[in-house]
Amino acid sequence: MLEFMLGHYAYWFTTALLLLGLYGMLAKQNLVKKLIAMNILQSSVIMFYVTMGSKRNATVPVLDPSITASNPYLYINPLPHTLMLTAIVVSVATTGVAFAILILIYRRYKTLDETVLLERMK
Amino acid sequence: MISNNIPVLIPLTFLVTAILIVILGSWRRFFVHPLAILGTAFSFVVSLYGLTTVLSSGTIRYHIGGWIPPIGIEYVLDPLSACIATIVCGVALLVLIHSRVSVESELPEKVIPFYAIAMLLLLGLTGIVVTGDLFNLYVFLEISALSSYAIVSVGEKRAPVAAFRYLLLGTIGATFYLLGIGYIYLLCGSLNMADVSKLLAASQINPALVVGIVLMIAGIGLKMALFPMHGWLPDAYSYAPSSGSALLAPIGTKVAAYALIRMVVYVFPSEYVQKDLPILDILAWLSAAGILYGSVMAIAQSELKRMLAYSSIAQIGYIGLGIGLGNALGFIGAILHILNHALMKATLFLVAGNLRLKIGHSSLYQFESVIGRKLPWTSAAFTIAALSMIGVPPTAGFFSKWYLVLAGIEGSRWFFIAVILISSLLNAVYFFRVLEKMYLHVHPKEDNTEMKVAERDEVPASMLIPTLVFAGLILLFGLFNVAIIDWVIKPMILSNP
Numbered sequence: 329m330l331e332f333m334l335g336h337y338a339y340w341f342t343t344a345l346l347l348l349g350l351y352g353m354l355a356k357q358n359l360v361k362k363l364i365a366m367n368i369l370q371s372s373v374i375m376f377y378v379t380m381g382s383k384r385n386a387t388v389p390v391l392d393p394s395i396t397a398s399n400p401y402l403y404i405n406p407l408p409h410t411l412m413l414t415a416i417v418v419s420v421a422t423t424g425v426a427f428a429i430l431i432l433i434y435r436r437y438k439t440l441d442e443t444v445l446l447e448r449m450k
Numbered sequence: 451m452i453s454n455n456i457p458v459l460i461p462l463t464f465l466v467t468a469i470l471i472v473i474l475g476s477w478r479r480f481f482v483h484p485l486a487i488l489g490t491a492f493s494f495v496v497s498l499y500g501l502t503t504v505l506s507s508g509t510i511r512y513h514i515g516g517w518i519p520p521i522g523i524e525y526v527l528d529p530l531s532a533c534i535a536t537i538v539c540g541v542a543l544l545v546l547i548h549s550r551v552s553v554e555s556e557l558p559e560k561v562i563p564f565y566a567i568a569m570l571l572l573l574g575l576t577g578i579v580v581t582g583d584l585f586n587l588y589v590f591l592e593i594s595a596l597s598s599y600a601i602v603s604v605g606e607k608r609a610p611v612a613a614f615r616y617l618l619l620g621t622i623g624a625t626f627y628l629l630g631i632g633y634i635y636l637l638c639g640s641l642n643m644a645d646v647s648k649l650l651a652a653s654q655i656n657p658a659l660v661v662g663i664v665l666m667i668a669g670i671g672l673k674m675a676l677f678p679m680h681g682w683l684p685d686a687y688s689y690a691p692s693s694g695s696a697l698l699a700p701i702g703t704k705v706a707a708y709a710l711i712r713m714v715v716y717v718f719p720s721e722y723v724q725k726d727l728p729i730l731d732i733l734a735w736l737s738a739a740g741i742l743y744g745s746v747m748a749i750a751q752s753e754l755k756r757m758l759a760y761s762s763i764a765q766i767g768y769i770g771l772g773i774g775l776g777n778a779l780g781f782i783g784a785i786l787h788i789l790n791h792a793l794m795k796a797t798l799f800l801v802a803g804n805l806r807l808k809i810g811h812s813s814l815y816q817f818e819s820v821i822g823r824k825l826p827w828t829s830a831a832f833t834i835a836a837l838s839m840i841g842v843p844p845t846a847g848f849f850s851k852w853y854l855v856l857a858g859i860e861g862s863r864w865f866f867i868a869v870i871l872i873s874s875l876l877n878a879v880y881f882f883r884v885l886e887k888m889y890l891h892v893h894p895k896e897d898n899t900e901m902k903v904a905e906r907d908e909v910p911a912s913m914l915i916p917t918l919v920f921a922g923l924i925l926l927f928g929l930f931n932v933a934i935i936d937w938v939i940k941p942m943i944l945s946n947p
Contacts, residue, residue: 346629350622353618353622359614362618363618366618366621366622369621369622369625370621370625373625373628373629373632376629376632377632380632380635380636407635408632408635411585414585414589415588415628418588418589418592418624421592421596422592422596422617422621425596425599425600425617426614426617428600428603429599429603429610429613429614429617430614432603432610433610433611433614436607436610437611445611449608449611
């Protein structure tokens, strides 16, 4: 059991981040903190992909003359990282839209605290 | 030669139009609306042509950049995606024609951004429909979601709060979907839908696969507002600008429903979702709960758009139920209901927009019979759509429910048949209440004896014609539903591996 825990410590870490992000989005009162938690949630998935793409004793997927074509396993699979570049762009765009909406909320209600906001919306 | 490019041409047109709208629109405001119409009309014609080509000569595959799948990304136009793409472009075309007056009166300073973002929304929605790659679907899912957050947030005073809540929940859904793809990729080493489907069929079920499938279904379910993940929908649809909700409500959640159908029916092997994992059963039960919940909540609403939003949750339930019943008749019912509900919800939301323009509100308590005399054509369109929502033959809504009931009988799922029948009665309750107010109710302040003759004050033709076309299509598709099923939906079942 302990070996299973230690052997997959990177995955445990991403799971912890994922749960932390979800908890923050549900429990935090401040909308900016909710947004930060959302970013943590997205980062956890990005880290999950990066973890699954990494490999010990392997190199970047750029053609290296010293590695012959017979052992392609010495290269890292670049696809998960490429996918995550796109996912990071999506995450940045989402954060940008979220900030724009938060500015709009603040201008209309002069608060970003959820309880105060719900009172002022009545 | 040209027909090979159809899959990529449909979303690309919207991207180009969005850029052109911003460039030409900031030079001359006049160009904005005609450009949006032109782009959507072009895409509609292309997807209609694509549909006929696909039905006569089979699936069209386009390899982006010439890379052969599974290494490259491919766009696929098969009968299912061609049909949904045609629905999306067609509904969007009529809604955008309708939107000119409404957008200019509700958002006078935001005409250019509204149409540019509407084009990006359609880019995302058509992209989801034509893509044959799991990760590409995630990207398009987020493009359409980001544009819908923006469209919702420019609405009424409370709209930004609704948009922010929608953004948080929508991002959770997309992130779950992305995490699910991660598991599928770890196990299959491929992201191409056709390839993944083959690899999964050859492999045994294992815990990692279960986690991946469940995360993907949960993520798409959140985007499609499947009960109990519907929390974002009522606020978002009722506070969005009239044209925005008329654009989002008929096609937004339907495209997520398409993604669910694509995953459950085409990508995941049927033993996984029916025998090894009770996904279809869970889907059917959640949908049944959503049908009842949405209908009951719709009765409790006092504002027309909010009532329609809750009824959307119920209608999504019908689509989910059709998939969940897991037989061919249920599949026909689900696809037919995607088409019918797109038409019905578009009509109803356009009517809500017409009412907001002419009487300034859409609060049900203040409706009175003047509406029926002031806006006779709008009220007639509303009546047809309402009858269709209840499921009165020969309107289109009757036939999708008919197929769902047949599917229930075939699978001996009597409880679900009861749910469909009860929900039809509940639909009757909340729509007849509106109809009663629209045609018969007299405001208590007015004296009955000297009922003043209301001047006919109908909305302008650019708003009236799309509304009436939708209402006419509801009747037309109701009468000719057999032709649609034979020509369009049957080939989908045959092409299903």
